[in-house]
Amino acid sequence: MICRIGSVVRSGQAVTVEQQIDAERIRAAITRSGPGGGHPSDCGEEPAVRIDCADPTPVHEYVGHIRPEMGLRARTALAVAGRTRGLDTPHDEEIERLEAELSSITVEESDLEDHREALADERRKLQRAREAVAETRGRLAASREHGLETDDLEAELRRRIQELAELETTATAATQRHEQHQAAARRRRDQRERRFALEDELENRRRDARRALVDQLEGEFAAAVRELSERQLDDPFECRPALAGLAVARLAEYDAPIVLETSQFESAAAARAWLGGPVLKL
Amino acid sequence: MLLVITYSRDARQSLRNICRTHEEIVRRQFGRVALLGETEFAAFQVIRLREKHGEAVQVEQTDPFNEFERVPDPVREAARAYEDRDRAAVPYTAFAAGREFPSPEQMKETEL
Numbered sequence: 001m002i003c004r005i006g007s008v009v010r011s012g013q014a015v016t017v018e019q020q021i022d023a024e025r026i027r028a029a030i031t032r033s034g035p036g037g038g039h040p041s042d043c044g045e046e047p048a049v050r051i052d053c054a055d056p057t058p059v060h061e062y063v064g065h066i067r068p069e070m071g072l073r074a075r076t077a078l079a080v081a082g083r084t085r086g087l088d089t090p091h092d093e094e095i096e097r098l099e100a101e102l103s104s105i106t107v108e109e110s111d112l113e114d115h116r117e118a119l120a121d122e123r124r125k126l127q128r129a130r131e132a133v134a135e136t137r138g139r140l141a142a143s144r145e146h147g148l149e150t151d152d153l154e155a156e157l158r159r160r161i162q163e164l165a166e167l168e169t170t171a172t173a174a175t176q177r178h179e180q181h182q183a184a185a186r187r188r189r190d191q192r193e194r195r196f197a198l199e200d201e202l203e204n205r206r207r208d209a210r211r212a213l214v215d216q217l218e219g220e221f222a223a224a225v226r227e228l229s230e231r232q233l234d235d236p237f238e239c240r241p242a243l244a245g246l247a248v249a250r251l252a253e254y255d256a257p258i259v260l261e262t263s264q265f266e267s268a269a270a271a272r273a274w275l276g277g278p279v280l281k282l
Numbered sequence: 283m284l285l286v287i288t289y290s291r292d293a294r295q296s297l298r299n300i301c302r303t304h305e306e307i308v309r310r311q312f313g314r315v316a317l318l319g320e321t322e323f324a325a326f327q328v329i330r331l332r333e334k335h336g337e338a339v340q341v342e343q344t345d346p347f348n349e350f351e352r353v354p355d356p357v358r359e360a361a362r363a364y365e366d367r368d369r370a371a372v373p374y375t376a377f378a379a380g381r382e383f384p385s386p387e388q389m390k391e392t393e394l
Contacts, residue, residue, distance in 0.1 A: 107337075109336060109337065185337065188337060189289060189337070189340060192289035192290065192337070192338060193289060195289075195290075196289050196290055196291070196314075199290070199291050200291070203291070
């Protein structure tokens with residue numbers, strides 16, 4: 001690793017950063033390192049940070065920055081660490097199969113919203129037109145009863161009935177369109193149902209795999225925690241997140257540095273020796 | 283009531299969150315499905331769900347089932363008579379044959 005902060009350049013597997021600098025900027029520089037990652041200008045902040053190193057592994061998402069106030073899902077992180085060491089589980093084949101099946105199911109999205117809105121609109125217009133016909137009929141009947149002139153009202157009624165007939169036609173068409181879309185939506189829901197079942201199944205198998213990985217590594221993890229912890233713990237997973245993070249990092253294999261903000265180790269070199277991987281100590 | 287069915291893990295989680303936060307609108311919840319009371323507030327929550335998860339959220343407006351309103355007499359009577367039959371082992375098709383009751387095929391072809 002080569003770490004450049006401003007004009008200070010340090011290289012090697014154990015680097016101590018003397019300057020006051022935000023750990024997030026260091027992490028960002030590690031993440032965008034590696035081939036093809038390029039080096040954007042670090043938002044013009046000073047001093048410029050540039051770190052040349054290998055690509056971070058998935059375990060860096062959990063223990064890439066170890067600090068006293070961190071949170072950690074220790075079992076999940078331990079399972080990820082196991083994967084960096086190339087550990088397998090009996091569930092891997094099934095997971096691969098489920099992932100493949102899942103990616104083969106695609107559900108298209110639709111514009112159902114518009115059809116429902118158009119349908120509701122047509123039905124409202126239709127309702128209003130029906131009411132208008134009924135109302136005109138009522139007025140016509142009343143006029144006849146009173147022996148009044150009805151020519152205008154008869155003309156109005158004919159016009160309103162004509163309007164109603166036209167609206168009925170468009171409403172019927174809207175209903176048909178809506179029904180077609182509903183049928184399509186039902187088919188899509190069947191696909192979603194299948195996908196959902198697979199997702200659940202996959203998540204269950206992944207959980208099984210995590211458990212299997214944790215089972216394989218638990219002993220080593222407990223031993224690592226014991227080396228760090230002053231007090232004896234019944235359950236090593238109950239230890240402080242920073243300690244668990246260090247233990248996970250020790251069990252993982254990685255070539256990109258881990259950023260340390262703990263007082264656990266006297267020097268970057270000591271941390272590097274214990275963790276077995278590159279370290280950037282702040 | 284509003285029947286809400288979710289079809290993805292995210293949508294199910296959102297539905298659970300709503301049910302937990304607004305117990306007062308929930309009539310029943312079964313895993314990824316919930317029945318909500320028909321209030322504007324329930325509708326508001328449901329529309330939010332749909333906005334967020336699209337078609338992974340299915341919403342139906344349900345009515346209580348009143349067979350005296352929706353179901354023709356022969357079907358109702360057939361159901362009642364069959365449940366009241368003397369010999370438990372008789373399948374419905376045999377039971378209906380020779381009586382004035384509709385066949386399963388007839389009923390399957392007829393929408394309510």
